[in-house]
Amino acid sequence: MSRFGDLFKRVGPGIITGAADDDPSGIATYSQAGAQFGLNMLWTVVLTWPLMVAVQSISARIGRVTGRGLAANLAEVFPRRFVGLLVACLFIANTVNIGADLSAMGAAAQLVLGGNRHFYTIGFAIVSLLAVVFVPYHRYVGYLKWLTFSLFAYVGVVFTVQIDWLAVLQGVVLPRFAITAESLTLVVAVFGTTISPYLFFWQSSEEVEEEEADPEAGPLVDHPEQADRELTRIGWETWLGMGFSNLVAFFIILTTAVTLNASGQTDIQTSEQAAAALKPIAGEWSFMLFSLGIIGTGLLAIPVLAGSAAYAVAEVRGWRTGLERKPSEAGPFYAVLGGAILLGVGIDFMPLDPIKALFWSAVLNGIITVPVMAAMLVVASRPKQMGAFVATLGQRVLGWTATAVMAAAAVAMFVLMA
Template sequence: MKTNKSQHKGLRHFFKILGPGLVTGAGDDDPSGIATYSQAGAQFGLATLWTALITFPLMASIQGMCARIGLVTCEGLTHTLKHNYSKFILYLMLVFSVPATVLNIGSDIAGMGAVSHLLLPKVPAYLFCIVITALLMFAIVQFPYQKISSILKWLCLSMLLYIIVPFLIKPDWGSVLRNTFVPTIHFDKDFIQTLVAILGTTISPYLFFWQTTMEAEDQQHKPRKLVVSRRVLSDMKQDVNTGMFASNLVMFFIILTTGVVLHGHIKQIDTVEQAAKALEPLAGKMSYALFAVGVLGTGFLAIPILAGSLSYIVSETFGWSQGLDKKYYEAKGFYAIILLSLGVGLAINFVGLSPMKALVYTAILYGVTAPVMIAVILHICNNPKIMQKHTNGTLSNILGFTTLVVMTAAAVTLIYFQVKGK
């Protein structure tokens, strides 16, 4: 009887501590991620499944550092950079972050509009894009932080759709296990580009800023400031690790689904609706519908994170009042950046850029620029003036520097193949 009560209490505590880490992990599997994983599966089959095992500890280590920065400083990552490092690093980060994030927003809106059109063919995709953007603008401006946080947590359930699909198509599980635990690498431009895209879309710079800021905002919304104790850090790690595990699990199953169904039938995916629609004749209407609905759910989850992280970056850089907990009139600049980023993102859909190509290019851009931010985060987390007694331990540094080396090596290799032209 005591054991059951203890287990129930433990489970209740586990769900209670889930927050910024879970939402960040779920937001990582946005339409950009779905596009990248779908392209990897369609082009290379199950050959990239092993990357899910590699990216999980790397993601968890970096996002854990970002969460710790937020807990200890009670400030966003940009604020920490601004007050402890040169302006050159701050503006370099701004130049890296803004274009990729806006392109990511536009690509996600396009992807959501496209799959909505698939589900309701009588309504044009561009109209869905406009309605989706308007809904997001209204919700972000109208709802307070607590409400937005609650909505984002429930939207995390949309990730479960991708775990269901592979069991409907009955893959060769022996081949799945082999490709999961035995890495395959092809030293050619296409494979390396896909590898960098996978790394870029899982270890994305905008998530670093969002994680740090959300931990800081959670601190600010407590009745009294938490003492950063061993228990608090343990709860934070559970939250982050759960979110990153869920993110990588979804990535694994999307590559699995598209690798089994689309590989050999479609080599190049040019639009996000093509990835969903291609499943219909090959895997059945149920798989296709689940895939399409999943794009919508993850899009509604990810776009507020993208727009919010961008606005925090800009607002903290220029010292504007910011925070999703504030009313519009209390932080006009902050909300103006959110609305502008959504508006520009929507406008991208009318310039003829392929949504799928934009999504994959965004992931590649993240993969090339992320090493700079990872190096900065590592420096912050080893700086006792900022982190006090909560600097990195040995394991955090090993995983962090491994992430830096892997991301840098992948980016350099991609640049080599681009210059070589093969």
């Protein structure tokens, strides 16, 4: 029983990180992919799973090996102006993502309760800010992680809708779609919402917090005897957490493909249309399930988005960091975190539908991820930073493959837009 309990505790962070990756931006992007291109976008989440595992494992390895977050390590290798530019891009992308998530959460609450969307958006922002400042994050997510299981409603489509599994396999292995600016923009959005830069900074910094919270632990460069255990843990937990994330993403695309796309609805303009994809499963309760998924993953993702921006800025500036610390112990860190959330609220008052805001925040992430990922791979390959624990050959190959694939998609998108 004690072994099971220990395993359950260890699984938690990986599962939560994976669930946070399926945030409202992810749900909106995957829904749009399935509605617009049917089964022909399933390949994207299958391809990104091993690539996602590689880059997330590398980011976690950097934090656990060095005892410093990703931004702090980048600042030791690259010119500070370059790192500052990366961090500024991260802050902008995260703020847009936070605003889009909050807007979608407000729209989701309006679907169920009626009333004013902006009122709910501001309420969720205040709740998120107060929770992340005054409640230790490990306890906060303990209250919320069960909400993410509402996302499994999408998985239920396999039991309620007749599916041509041969066509599903073809969509994974031999997709058919015209290479246009529109299709490549959607590919960049799927890549960007799946392999997001904020998760690199987050996972690296959380490994540092885990190490600092354990009096018997230390950076692996100083405590190499702990390496086998910790690097093995990082490996299987990342495979499991990212597997959960991509499994849900796969079924969101599948569900919207066999419902919305099959019925001729190929462009999701509103939250109501996205919720309609669940009607074959939940009937009149579809809006409730959709709202729980949006709100639950949003409440999980906002601290991750704001926290990763705060970690990055604070590490570059040399400030004290930590979501487990009190505000009086890390004032500037929490100021950046709170500023990202409050600035994000302004997105809700822009004349842009929440679903569209979510989609374009994913596209923005898909562009910014490329230089961040390349810089991270350089750090992970340097013995001066990593000692004997540089990224493995497999991680480097998959990491640079992910960088090349995402860079090619972004460049091709811009070329076809011109």
